[in-house]
Amino acid sequence: MDISTKTTDASPPTPQPAAAGKRGAARSTSRPGDRIFLGLSRGSGILLLVIMAAIAVFLTYRASLAISKDHGNFLTSFEWNTNIDPPVFGIAVLAFGTVVSSVIAMALAVPIAVAIALFLTHYAPRRMSGPVAYVVDLLAAVPSIVYGLWGALVLVPHMNGLFGWLNDYFGWTGIFSWDGGAPRSMLTVGILLAIMILPIITNVSREVFRQVPQMHEEAALALGATRWEVIRMAVLPFGRSGVISASMLGLGRALGETMAVATVLSPDFDIHASLLNPGGGTFAQNIASKFGEATEQGRDALIASGLILFVITLLVNGAARAIIARRKEYSGANA
Amino acid sequence: MSTAAVTDKRPNSLRSGHLPKWSPWAIAGGSVVVAAGIGLGAGLSSKVEWGLIAAILYVLGTFVIATMVEGKRQAKDRVATSLVWVAFLIAVIPLVSLIWTTVKRGVKVLDPYFLTHSMGIVADSEPGGGIYHAIIGSLEQVGLATLIGAPIGVLTAVYLVEYGRGKLARAVTFFVDVMTGVPSIVAGLFILSLMLMLDMQPFGFAGSLALAILMMPVVVRSTEEMLKLVPNELREASLALGVPKWRTILKVVLPTSIGGITTGIMLAIARIAGETAPILLLVWGNSFINNNPFSGAQQALPLYIYQQYANSSGSTAAYDRAWAASLTLIAFVMILNLVARGIARWKAPKTGR
Amino acid sequence: MKLQRKNRLRALSLGAIAVSGALALTACGSDDNGSGSKASGAPSGSANASSIKCDSAKGQLLSDGSSAQKNAIDAWVKNFSQACGVQINYKAGGSGAGVTSFTQGQIPWAGSDSALKPEEVTASKSVCKGGQGIDLPMVGGPIAIGFNVNGVDNLVLDAPTLAKIFDGKIKNWNDPAIAALNKGVKLPDLKIQAFHRSDDSGTTDNFTKYLKAATPDNWKYSGGKTWQASGGQSAAQSSGVAQQVKQTNGAIGYFELSYVGDGVKAVSINTGASKPVAPSTDSATKAIAAAKVVGTGKDLSLKLDYNTKADGAYPITLVTYEIVCDKGNKADTLPTVKSFLNYMASEDGQKILSGISYAPMPDEIISKVRTTIAGLS
Helix, strand or coil, rough: HHHHHHHHCCCCCCCHHHHHHCCCCHHHCCCEEEEEHHHHHHHHHHHHHHHHHHHHHHHHHHHHHHHHHCCCCCCCCCCCCCCCCCCCCHHHHHHHHHHHHHHHHHHHHHHHHHHHHHHHHCCCCHHHHHHHHHHHHHCCCCCCCHHHHHHHHHHHHHHHHHHHHEEEEEEEEHHCCCCCCCCCCCHHHHHHHHHHHHHHHHHHCCCCCCCCCCHHHHHHHHCCCCCHHHHHHHHHHHHHHHHHHHHHHHHHHHCCCCCHHHHHCCCCCCCCCCCCCCCCCCCCHHHHHHHHHCCHHHHHHHHHHHHHHHHHHHHHHHHHHHHHHHCCCHHHCCC | CCCCCCCEEEEEEECCCCCCCHHHHHHHHHHHHHHHHHHHCCCCCCCHHHHHHHHHHHHHHHHHHHCCCCHHHHHHHHHHHHHHHHHHHHHHHHHHHHHHHCCCCCCCCCCCHHECCCCCCCCCCCCHHHHCCHHHHCCCCCCHHHHHHHHHHHHHHHHHHHCCCCCHHHHHHHHHHHHHHCCCCHHHHHHHHHHHHHHCCHHHHHHHHHHHHHHHHHHHHHHHHHCCCCCCHHHHHHHHCCCHHHHHHHHHHHHHHHHHHHHHHHHHHHHHCCCCHHHHHHCEECCCCCCCCCCCCCCCHHHHHHHHHHHCCCHHHHHHHHHHHHHHHHHHHHHHHHHHHHHHHHHHCCCCC | HHHHHHHHHHHHHHHHHHCCCCCCCCCEEEECCCCCCCCCCCCCCHHHHCCCCCCCCCCEEECCCCCCHHHHHHHHHHHHCCCCCEEECCCCCCCCHHHHHHHHHCCCEEEEECCCCCCHHHHHHCCCCCCCCCEEEEEEEEEEEEECCCCCCCCCHHHHHHHHCCCCCCCEEECCHHHHHCCCCCCCCCEEEEEEEECCCHHHHHHHHHHHHHCCCCCCCCCCCCCCCCCCCCCCCHHHHHHHHHCCCCCEEEHHHHHEEECCEEEEECCCCCCECCCCCCHHHHHHCCCCCCCCCCCEEEEECCCCCCCCCCCCCCEEEEECCCCCCCCCCCHHHHHHHHHCCCCCHHHCCCHHHCCCCCCHHHHHHEEEHHHHC
């Protein structure tokens, strides 16, 4: 975000119009229009901050109520039973399941989504890219309950073949062993989540790739680069931060996805080495599963698990920010 | 390789060998044939496996042939091209299947009667009834949420990119990051606790507030990204002409990135239009028509779909209605999408791609 | 500038069109899909409607609770709304959600698969001014054990075998324990895939209570709404379990009777009676008749006898309670709640239950319920 320093030497490091006014009378920030606009945009930033902070406080408060009553170990118990007195619950299984399913989803979706975005911007015939882009837009809009219905009715039966194949050739690894249950496992969840977030990542990435300055590409072409070299040298470096942001949007949905996971997973409270055998669970799925019968105390426990999801999201986003920051020399149009 | 017939190296002083235009098709056809042969020979029953083998053969074949004929750099280029195509085709299968399933199951009961009547007193396990009440509810709740969430989100992103430095901006960025992963039910519970404090009964606008909370981080994140892509030259040119900064942002920066911003807002709307949990908690659900989002329980499409699926004792009529409502919801977002794209195109600067 | 003004005008007119379109849209729908149009297959004729006493029922009523009684409530709401013009809004979000909303004062009555716990009664006192929440048993239902095994149409199991199957101790359909109960049935060599609920549920609660009462040696778990046994696979909601059983050869699962059919068959239970009992509304009512009222005061919560050996009594049943305040109901909703509950407990109300796979309450219990309803204030 080196824009403001570059563009307007008037805007000070801290956005204080008063300070700016003192420095230069005729500078932009002292005009009434500017002040109003800055006030508006900063106001909404502050409003957002207040809402988010309020939610964080609310969550922490309710979660602390629950954790103080927990008779299991909140971090390591392999059980979630809040209907007994005293309640016993732990988030180990959920944290594991959430991370595993999201990792699978990201590993599958990000490369394919980037490829499709490139396909739409650089490879597809013009006649084709319009309609396809539209369909992708549309798919990003399909509500998750529909993905859930489709996953349970269409995807799960089709996974049998893949699971058998993985078990035959990679069963020895332990990760891909399968004892023939219904294929309602973490891998299926990961694949369904990948399908769900694919359009989201594609959408934003496509928009980013379209913004690549044409001059960069033409310059590369003029030097005799092949199309792939143009993409590698001009398009991808330019779009890197955007693609990471897009992936984060997708990841946000994958981490918090509820209904789709609940319909295709056969959850239990155990960590399984195999991705193919049913079992495990995710935070959001667990909240959906347990909420209907939860008492006040059960709700607090579920909120506590939501808090952990908060923390995980934060860590992942932090990592992504770090990557973007490290690559800053390439990021954005203003490199 | 069955298609290795293409080996005529035309000597050329400027360019090395060049594969003819039809070669990708030939390689693709060849690999499909070989894959089918392997599949039949090894007795692989799954057509998916055949497809995967064909895809791998295609990529490998392209690489080998292109290396032999055109050299390493061209080969890499061709492999990249074929990989992109393969990725596209792999992704298309589930996505098309999803749309196909929804349309096929959805059209059964989708007719004008279905769209203009509520469920009223029709029990969930019986045939009949409609989704009018859910459409109205969804339109109003999502509309109000967008009215709140989109401007705040865009303005915040403007603040972060154009003005933001220092502690406040960092804090906003931090909380936006955190909020992207909030499960929707938690946002619902937050508003619910406020409602209980004020002793209010469920109503549509409470749902809109929760949806707006869910929407804002998505809008901020994507808008921020799009604003960063606007070249500084444009801003500098505008400022150099003496245009105030706020007019620069409104007239230059935002219009330049309006396409991307619209996409971001559409994504956010799409996400909240499919939310079940906050609606369940805050808007309650209703089988009758309620046009007033500020008083009384309302219905919404995702909640309707969920209830038809989960609470109908396996009645086929209810499943049919669930699919038809899904189709309607998708169509609703699609129309919105078209309108938004139209606006984006109309407002965007005429130059550029 | 001219161009801009034109744009603004266009934007304005677009907005105007959108707003007026939305307004026009709100006027074109209809709540009326009553007798004449598409609503066929109603579980009861409109003849019943005449016997409904509306008293001063009016307006709109919100309620939440057990999804197990959702279809019964739907059928009652249909008749009651037609007769009295009241909108009743039953969400079926789950018993826990229903009780929570009730004790928070959001709804005047809730439906629940299990009676109020002591701490919930305490919580209800803040809502029921001068009174407390009470349980009124209103709807019964058999919990069917559905199975899907190619070539097997009838299957008899008893409590120990069921417990072992769902606990993962019996793993194959041709196990001697199953064969001993099914002489003459050819059982395949097929893995048993037992499905249970992944969400907390009153159905799980009642099913495991039965296992615990009928065969404590084979079912050592404490019970409750959360499934505790290890092994087996899970699915969300009864609809999810039923769907898995339907899709999977060798599957067995438990759910409400209405999900049986369409490839899913129901297990008959060997209770020690003269012959095995199949789940049906009649056999469930018979079992509920053996229950004792254990609630004190106006509370009518029941203790079901899971060990019943009476002929034709199906032991795995579930009773749904309607939860209201005995005193201190909100004045504006009391008449509506009272007259709706009256209709539910009336002869007409109970009569339509068996047509939609629910068990009516036995006469002795329902007459107590009627007296209690009359005394609500």
